Amino acid sequence: MNIENIEAFVYVIHFNSFNKAADALFLSQPSVTARIQSLERELNTLLFEREGRNFSITEKGKQFLPYAQQILQTYKKGKQQLLNLSAAPNELRIGSTVSVSNYVIPDILPIIKKKYRNLQIKLTTAPTEVILEKLLNKEIDIGFVRNVTHPYIDCTGFYEDPIRLFVHQGHPFVEKEQITIEDVSREALVFFECGSLDWMKIHRLFATLNHPPNIDYHIDNLETAKKLVAKGMGISFLPELCARKEVKEGVLVPIHVPALGGLSLRTNLISLKDSSMDFSPLCVDALKQII
Template identity: 55%
Template structure:
């Protein structure tokens, strides 16, 4: 069975059309169609229903999909092991979001240098979309960013960081027991927005309240948001890693609400499928040891 035919099948499903799959594979649309038809002949079944320009996966296609994905993954892992070089690269190019650069990298990089003394580390920051594109274009080796769904990328979870309300010392909420989220209605709120879906979940909780909170300041920079809370300009929902030091020092205090329980910011290592897996495993173990300490 031709691995390129299965790759075309998976890409058509991911992108929702033959044309988009062809663009992603740097092929012509007729070439993708020919690969799908070849796979259908091998399987002796129809994988897609074609209605005009629309394609819909058939029941046979749905049943075959997980096997195609697994075979592709096995092939890529096998290719990696065949081409594996024991010599580590001289330089590791790491992209990261601003939050990761501010709160995770400074404590992590010395440990990485100790573990891999022969590697030079080159860091750059950007948004998740920008970093994912750079990984795909091989401009960087890996990115520490939000999860991304792309057939050529592997997203290995490194950190799941709870998002909690943080208030400053002396705030009235610290005197309350069994505080309900409705109490936010009368409070000036600083809102840190990083564009991830979890922040949208918090917005939806606000919209469900009879009296939504007053968002007086909105920023896309967590450090700015944190400093505004420290200056008592308002209170703010922040990822735990952002405020960890200030909480330990007794300058910020997390408040839990049942409605926001389980809302977290996820940081992943984005790499090309089958590449830098050993390095990512080491990275995962280091971050787990640091955050559980």
Template identity: 50%
Template sequence: MNIENMEAFVYVNHYGSFNKAAEALFLSQPSVTARIQTLERELECKLFDRQSKQTVLTEDGRKFLPYAEQMLQVLQKGKQKLQQRKKAPQQIRIGCTISVSNYIIPEILKQLRARYPEVNYKIVTATTDQLVQKLLNREVDISFVRKVMHPAIRTLAFYEDPISLYVYEGHPFMKTGKASIQDIQHETLVFFECGSLDWMRIHRAFESLEQPPDIAFQVDNVVTAKKLVLEEAGIAFLPDVCVSREVKDKKLFRIHVPEVASVSMQISIVATKEDCAVTSDFADALTDGFREAVLL
């Protein structure tokens, strides 16, 4: 059954005239008449009676009218729904630790936008524990966190970022490009304290020393730690990805420390198990974007 024929039927009833209905529909009067006649043949009944200059519904027309109006309303609601989706595209809420938010996400959002142009992105920065709770509370859809284990969460490995010792230009360690734990105990340290097992491994390496190192500055923000090193306030163990720009610009320099050479920061992509489809599909896009933007 043609929806345009029902539309003509509803309009003729509303305006009480074939001519006025034709004007409202931007059609000719014969076109409206033809549509009503076609609908009458399909329904096998007469819908209108013409009484002098008025057009009124027949008994069958009155019975059919609410159904025709309902069908047009459903169609209109469907159109509005599609228009709303175009005006307000789907949003992905991405949770990130500070380092990911500062150094990873800005590099890959462009690739994500190109792959999913209809999606908007909301970035939420917090600690791993906070992000896990936000995930469980449905405040974020997917998160970059330290490696976690939770029965309601699915975890996918994203990347491992080595944690290395970095010094400022002109520091004595630059002569050889390497240092031992014993050498470090005489240095002023800036320590980016994350509270994770990876960073605890660095602390354990200091336990063998007779004299503990001078941790003059202990901060919870990698940007603060990096700036303190740039200001020559001390040297620091930092995730490599966080200092890639400064290394490229030859403002910071990586020093090899054999005792902690295997220490790295492990980042995973997590989502609730109910959203496992979001995890797998979107994780692929995130990983591809990371490789293109950061590693290549």
């Protein structure tokens, strides 16, 4: 059975499009169609029902899909084994979002370096979209990003960073037992905006009130937001990890707000599916030592 035919089948389903699958595989649309037809002949069954330009997966196709995905994964593992993954790496190129570069990378790199003393490390800080592009172009080996999907990459959850409300040491909230969104809305807010879905959920919490929140500052930089809160200029919702140092020093105080629920910023670790060296376990092990 041709592995490329199976790959085409999985990609068409992933993108729900022959054209998009062709783009991802760097093939023409007729080439993808030919691979699917070849696979159907091998299996002696139809995998897709076709009506003009529209198509749908058949029941037989649905039954075959998990096996096709497993075949591709097994092939990848076998390829990695032949490339001798046990050899010590000599270079690690990391792509990372700003928050991970500032608050995670400085802690995990010494742990990685301790294990591989001759390892040269290069860090590139950029938005998620740029990191994904660099990974696909093989300019970096791994990336720490927000949520992203692509058939060429493996994406695993790396770290869940809870969003907490932070105030300065002398703020009245420190002594108050129960804090509501109504209470928060009446305080001067330093609103850190990073564009993720979880931050939009915070906006929606305020939307349930009869009056808008008192946002004095819209800030796109975590360090600036923290310093404004520390100076008593307002209170702020921030990722817990970024304020770890200030909390330890007593400069900032985390406040429990039940309405926040389990809001968090998720960082994912991405790598190429066909990578000859998998650094993901190394980074995960390093993270476990610091949290």
